[in-house]
Amino acid sequence: MKQVELVNGDLRFPALLTGDGEPVLLLHGFPDTHENWADIMQRLAGAGYTAVAPALRGYAPSCQPGSGDYALTAALEDLMAFTDQLGGRVHLIGHDWGAVLGYLACARYPETFSSFSALAIPPLKRLPQALLRVPEQLGLSAYIPFFQLPLAAETWLNRNDLDGVATLWRRWSPGWEAGRYLEQAKHTLAQPGVLSAALGWYRHLPRLWRRDLRQASKTLLGETRVPTQVLLGESDGCMSPRLLDHTIYPSDFPEGLHVKTLADAGHFLHLQQPDAVAALLVEHIRKEENKTVDS
Template sequence: MKQVEMVNGHLRFPTLLSGDGEPVILLHGFPDTHENWAVQMKLIADAGYTCLAPALRGYAPSCQPGNGDYSLHAAVDDLLVFANQLGGRVHLIGHDWGAAVGYLACARYPDTFCTFTALAIPPLKRLPQALLKVPEQIKLSGYMQFFQLPMAPEAWLKKDDFSGIDKLWQRWSPDWEPGLYLENAKHTLREPGVLPAALGWYRHLIRLWRKEQRETQEWLGMNITVPTQVLIGEQDGCMSPRLLDHTVNHGDFPGGLRVERVSGAGHFLHLERPETVADLLIAHLKRGECLA
């Protein structure tokens, strides 16, 4: 496993690199770190792929923009720049925020991606309507509204050595001991500026007056022609697995859609069931190999 950097303008994104073959970009979520992709990267690299897991925008001091832009639009731009640096055609795997970025990028720039797998996030196009049919998700998503407030979220998360992060992991992946994975995430969030940057992703969601925000709303309504796979842990305490019953519509994915519920796993399913998830990821990669 190598430590390298991906670059977008003056922003430098710490990145894990492993393997040799078709490029696969893996995007993490919150509250997590790109370093926690290491086990999946080894398994996928052993299957014949080059894996790159960059830090998301803001998750290191070197990739915190001076203008404080943590919008999904900016994150999609980062991803497109990375893909172009890798030859313009890549596979994409995203967890949590990384999955949200992936849905948008694949909708808007389908020719860039050979395959896409979303972990822990159901299809976004029909999610607003699904919330009316899965009311428990409103409660589960309450943290998102809280994180949009000033100052209070930082104080709650950092209290007693980031005990708020402990509580989120425990709530989202119950009956699992994360050990080093959780410590890795907390180490990243302790770095200068990272916690406010990570919360900046949530705070940008309500900036509906911005042109870029309106554009991403338009992308949400597009069909996705990239062959897509959605993996959800059956014990996910962040995104209810019941959302799949109301968000999955194969007509929204002309390039094909596969959906798998992973038993014995919660929100961090790729860390909880690494071999099971890796088998599903690799099978999807092989079904959609990039053409030269």
Template sequence: MMKQVELVNGDLRFPALMAGNGEPVILLHGFPDTYENWAVQINALADAGYTAIAPALRGYSPGCQPGNGDCSLYAAVDDLMVFAAQLGGRVHLIGHDWGAVVGYLACAQSPETFCSFSALAIPPVRRIPQALLKVPEQVLLSGYMQFFQLPLAPEAWLQRGDLDGVTTLWQRWSPDWEPGLYLDNAKHTLAEPGVIPAALSWYRSLFKVWKKEHRQVRGWLGLNIATPTQILIGENDGCMSPKLLEHTLVESDFSGGVELQVLPNAGHFLHLEQPEAVNHHLIRLLNNTQCE
């Protein structure tokens, strides 16, 4: 039975969906998305004997928008570590898009906390900067990230009409797929007060390289990942080119082991497009990596 719960970090309150009994599994969503779209995975994980909990990312609900506007990756990793502690200290982790980026960093920084890690739609982030030189198409695909650095214009673009900018990104990133209710759910979350500016703050903080938190994150990027890891990529991903994998997936970067699954007939939102295939891989890794 899935229920609405709340996770807390300081004075920030993060709405979450939760179901099941067993080892805890945290699921982190991405942009422009919502924690509610993990519902199919939450039910599947609960049926497989796990406690699945999917919180909103920092900023994606009025109650978890920090007063200082800090939506940096450093802060997001801190949120995740606090959630893990609240759930008993050792957890499995599943992340999509930004959630996967947070996962790579958290597993590198705190391997003892994470029993397994499944990264959806994002190749290993450690080597993406160098890979951009070898996969020029990704520079074009990532053009939205430069656009998001501008003041005000990105907010206006995303919010025009019925959040038409959000629709455009979903269509571009998962072509030949009709998202239906999933897109409606995402729009409902993104229409809440302050959520779109907070979501854009995630991108804007990436370029604040002078901040000490940014230096800390860069240090984590250089660490090996000792958590058993799998990477799931949709072969038609229109946000992150699958060609990046040739230059980012280096087995020696993953001392706990890594495996790759490229899913046919799926784009960026692969867990929503091909839930049965994705759930099969998620549960298989969980079953092979119990938290001791």
């Protein structure tokens, strides 16, 4: 496993890299770290792929912009710079915020992505309507407006050696002992400026007076012309698996859509069930490669 950097302008993003073959880009979520992809990356490398997992914008001091811009559209610019550095076309895997970013990227730039796997986040196009039918999600998502409050979120998350972060992990993957994964996430979030930067992703959500964010919202209402796989844990305490009943419309994914829920897994399903998740990821990627060869 190599420590490398990806670059977008003056921002330098620490990343892990391993393997040799078609590039697979893995995007982490909150409150997490790119380093927690290592187990999945080793399995992807063993299957013949080059796996690259960068820190997202703000998750290291070297990739915190002076402008303080943590809008999804700014992260999209980072992602497209990454794909250029990896040769221009990649398989994309995203968890949590990484999956949200992946949905936007695949909707806007489908020619860049050979396949997409979204972990722990259902399709976004019909999510607003789904909330009306899955009201418990409003309770599960109550952390979002809280995170948008100045200072209060940092205070709660930081208390007692980032115990607030540990609380989220326990709620979102109940009954699981996160061990070293949680410690690695806390180590990343404890770096200078990282916790506030990570919360900046949430604080930019309501800024729809920005033209780029309004356009991004419109983009997510269109079709996703990338072969897509959606994986959720059956005990996810952040995103209710019941949302799948109201967000899965194959017509929204004309290049194909595969959906799977995993038993004995919550929000951090890729860490709880790395063998099962890696097998599904490899199967999805290979299926799309075989289609290319056959055509």
